[in-house]
Amino acid sequence: MNTKTPELIDGQPRAEHAHTGAWVAGILRSRIAHGQLTPGSRLSEQALASAFGVSRNTLREAFTMLAAESIVKRIPNRGVFVAAPGADEVREIYNVRRSIEPGAVLWGELDEAALAHMEAIVAEARAAREAVDITAMANANQALHKAIIALTGSRTLERLMERVLAEMRLIFHAMASMPDFHSHYVERNVELVALLRAGRRLDAAERMRHYLDAAEAELLGHLEDNA
Incomplete structure (x- = not known):
């Protein structure tokens, strides 16, 4: 054997x-x-x-x-x-994210272990912000959104999110000239997890939707300014 x-x-x-x-x-x-x-x-x-x-x-x-x-x-x-994604790719990515992430927040299987995991991630993000560690902030952001999709328990959606996160990482490189891009999303993530901890899942899903809209607009604006 x-x-x-x-x-x-x-x-x-x-x-x-x-x-x-x-x-x-x-x-x-x-x-x-x-x-x-x-x-x-x-x-x-x-x-x-x-x-x-x-x-x-x-x-x-x-x-x-x-x-x-x-x-x-x-x-x-x-x-x-x-690849180096452009505006069309950004729009497509955020169309996908708006279709799956708010739903994961609203209907996913949320237990104490999942909440503790997400709280640990946002704590790491805050520590990275204090250390002005942009890479660590980006990593924490990616980890949180991956954890959100994991709430669905769907391997298909997790594989889809892996593709989305790969494209997102490429887009983040376009924001190198804006080192504070990730920093002001740290508290948005903290607030999102706090809403989930409080059982306010409908509010969390709505917050996620606005979060994604704001990030898409900021990315598209940056790409347009640097075209």
């Missing part, structure tokens, strides 16, 4: 089955969502195929999946690059 522990890449076991392309896409998507791959980064077929232990055909399959999600972009005769 083979009891060999599978090789881990980014904490996930290396795939040995027919869905390896999806596995590679998931690893790259996660790296983008965590800011490890930034807009404009070139994704080398040779280097990644070697690192993941997969064929170039498998890697190309993964690139095709990510291109369909607008996370990477193929440029003829140059290669594959991490």
Whole structure:
């Protein structure tokens, strides 16, 4: 009996089955969502195929999946690059978020463990703001919205949110010239979690809707000013 522990890449076991392309896409998507791959980064077929232990055909399959999600972009005769979302992508992302996040807040399975987890996240965000750690604030923001979708108990929605968060991370890079972008959403997140703790889920869902509208408007305004 083979009891060999599978090789881990980014904490996930290396795939040995027919869905390896999806596995590679998931690893790259996660790296983008965590800011490890930034807009404009070139994704080398040779280097990644070697690192993941997969064929170039498998890697190309993964690139095709990510291109369909607008996370990477193929440029003829140059290669594959991490995308830099524009205004249309921002609008689409926030259409998706308005469709699922308020519903998760309103109807998701909310228990003490979920509340404690979200309260820990916003506490980390406050600490990051005090330390003027923009990356940590962005990470906390991403973690909170991921936790909100987890309330649904739906793996399909969680996978969708992983895609959305990857695109959001790319958009956040466009806000590099506005270091306070994340800071003024810290207290919005704190207030949202406080409403959930108080059992005011309808108010929390409405607050989430206004939150998303405000963030979209700010991002679109910034992109327009820098066009």
